[in-house]
Amino acid sequence: MPKNFCLTITLMITVLFIFSCSQQEKAEMEPSVSEKRETISGDTSGMDEHAAHTPTEKDETASEDTMSSMDGHADHTAMVAPSDGEKTIRYWTCVMHPTVKMPEPGSCPVCKMDLIPIYEGSGLELTEQQKALIPVRTEPVAFREVSREIRTVGILDYNETRMAYASTRISGWIEDLHIDFTGINVREGDELLSIYSPELVTAQEEYLTALKSIEELQNTEYAELRRSVEQTVAAAKSKLELYGLTLEQIKDIRNRGKVSTILPLFAPMAGTVVHMNVAQGQHVNQGMNLYRIVDLNSLWIMADVYEYELPWIYMGQAVEIATQSMPGLTFPGKVTYIYPFFDTQTRTQKVQIEVSNPTGRLRPGMFVTLEIKPTLADIYTQGAISKAPYACPMHPWVTSEHPTECEICGMDLESTHADVVEVESASDAEGKWVCPMHPEVRSAEFGECSICGMDLVEKQATTETSAHSHVHQHAPAPSVQADQPPLIFKYVCPDHPDEYATVPGLCSRDGKSLVMTGEVLTIPKSAVIDTGLRKIVFVDRGESGYEQIEVEVGPEAWGTSSDSETKRRYYPIVSGLTPGDMVVTHGNFLIDSQTQLTGSASGAYGGALGGEGSKVPVHQH
Template sequence: MVQVSLERQQLIGVKFGQVERKSIEKLIRTVGRIDYDEKRLVTISPKIGGWIEELYVNFTGKYVRQGEPLLTIYSPELVSAQEEYLIALRTAKALGDHDFLVESAKRRLKLWDISDEQIKELEQRGQVAKTLTLHSPFTGFVLERMAFKGMNVMPGMALFKLADLSTVWLYADIYEYELPLIRLGQEALIELSYYPGDFFRGQVIYIYPYLDQTTRTAKIRFQFPNPRGQLKPGMYANVQIKIPLGTKLVVPEEAIIDTGERQIAILDRGSGYFEPRPVKLGPKVDNYYVVLEGLKEGERLVTSANFLIDSESKLKEALGGMGGMHEHGSMGKESKQ
């Protein structure tokens, strides 16, 4: 314990704060990059070989809806399959008990993604269609187009790559010491420089199980609804994650002296007496530290000039130690005499 007169307190500018309980929340800020939702990417490939006769989606970036025609394809195999189906229909109609032939021929058409509607049109028409129209099974934007008019295609060949942007992902890096606060399902807010003042709400959907050894950060994946298409892959955004920590015992940041080995607070004991006390601290939230051990609610602390008081306390301890050594040395001389 060290004593500092009121005059000296005023001279060195001593100020005070208090240990208190308050409801706090941790705000984590970072920068993220918007990307495609991998679950909403699709590659469109034909199940039959042939030649592209008409191309309806002929540029990258075009928006297509589910069921919209993409292209027409001429396939000798498809022509043969249609002929087999029509022959099976005529045979079943003429002989009566040959439905299994119809079902077998129909099943073959369906395996090539011929819709029930197209099969019904074939039945009504009674004639083979030279080409098959390939429809989009998905709604989205064309990211890649590998199809060209007149091109020969093989089964399984990628013709289009589509992305649905109604939901997007965002990747951000979180520092190692902040990771214990991150949980799946936590809400996050992002703001774009392109839309100042507008915030978009999303949530944490995945925490990567490893750290970047250079930056000591972990990658976090967020998911954001994007009904109006304002969030575009490649954009950067400012990310905020607010984490309620409940009601905690806290002290002002200025009240703590960090020596590198321990944290110390200077308590006001009244009548000019001050006590340096080691404390154990939790996370720093805004301008406060959470107190885990060493302090009680209502205790008064020095928040300004605490370094000077701590120095005086250490000087007093050092002088006391030197006094003890001097006294011990004098006693040794007397005993020799």
């Protein structure tokens, strides 16, 4: 009990001590608070005194500088006029809520923040501090030669147009087998084997009997009987021809008057025996394929090309071919056919490539790597190149009707067809028959192509106004297909390369025809912002800021800039920009974000930042 009483007394004393200390601290703070209040009231009175004199000074100044006609609008002008008198405010918006657009200044109805002005014009101006924070880089819109590298793989295969089967037209037994293994090279007309056939013996006996009968009736008076025997001789001879005997063999049988018990089988073409379906003493039936002979001097490659690479492939395109068995060595080839169907399983297109193999180092079945390097100029000028007999190997769009030199690089123009050595005159071309699939196959009279068997067509003679005319027929404009956008190519005068045009025409100095250089107007891919519906770039307009422009571009390609040899991705320009425009290549996404904050991107993106019918204004030059 005494112990609890002592604890209670001690607790009460402690509480009283704390209470007395707090009262003393409060008494000491009251004088300092009163002093601060007096100081604040003094400052306020000073401000009130300054405010009392300020309107008087402003009124005096305004009365000296303004006209009486503007007195009624003085308050409104002071409220909406921007700091720069040359700019006009479009509307007031909120930094946090760009969808808020008010005609007058005030507070945001959503977050109560002060509204900021948005001025007329699509350019976005950045302060020096913003430019330091945003590493903006620009590049000029310029002409450059761009290309595309397509790499794919394929397998070497036989050329189907240079393949033939050796088959028998009669049944019999193999008497002599001269070609008894595959891989042997044969010439056209070489004897492959000989067949003993009772059917052939019977047909020969019928032919010899008919010949004897016609000799016996040589002096007969029965003309009808003689005519019947002559028809029998013709029928027996035709039967031997159907069995595969040549006219020389039939003539030999007639001269000897004896039956030949064997029939030789000859090679239908020169080449290599790649398949054999016969053995010594074997019985063969009529129509049986005994040999397959292929000319390995020309091979095919079946390559797979992806769908997005199809616009870069065309007939006659040059291809570089490499194989692992011969590293460092490439073989030239060309695209000879693009199949009209698409593989839905692999999403690829089959392309047939032909490669010459005179040395036999390429073997059917080998895996090869293919590389195609087309330029945009090659793709867009194929129509002009195919019509001209001569073209530059380095600049194929430079063409001519006569063998001369390229006006760009000085190289001799080469024939667009391997068989054309010189330009044929109208008299030389008359009566010529050519194959539509193989122009190198020509004949003086109508017949069939020796390669594919198609009927030859007559080549029309092309008359010239002057036999010695050497006027160069350059491609007047890129031969653009319907599914290709019209790009902006560069045309220059051969004698004055400093002057150029974007359309074909004549030089303003000497009147010569402008030559297409192969360069196209391009911008770096990094400068383009793809919104999904359209493509946007930002152009540096100097003091006017960064202007947002909608552009139309062509297929993506690779090229080099003027200050670096490193290849980069570029877009060829169809519309929206002109040479020399400075486009933003780095920092454009940050600029785009800033335009969204200020609301200037609403016309480009639509949606929450703009109305349903809002469109970005197309920049017209």
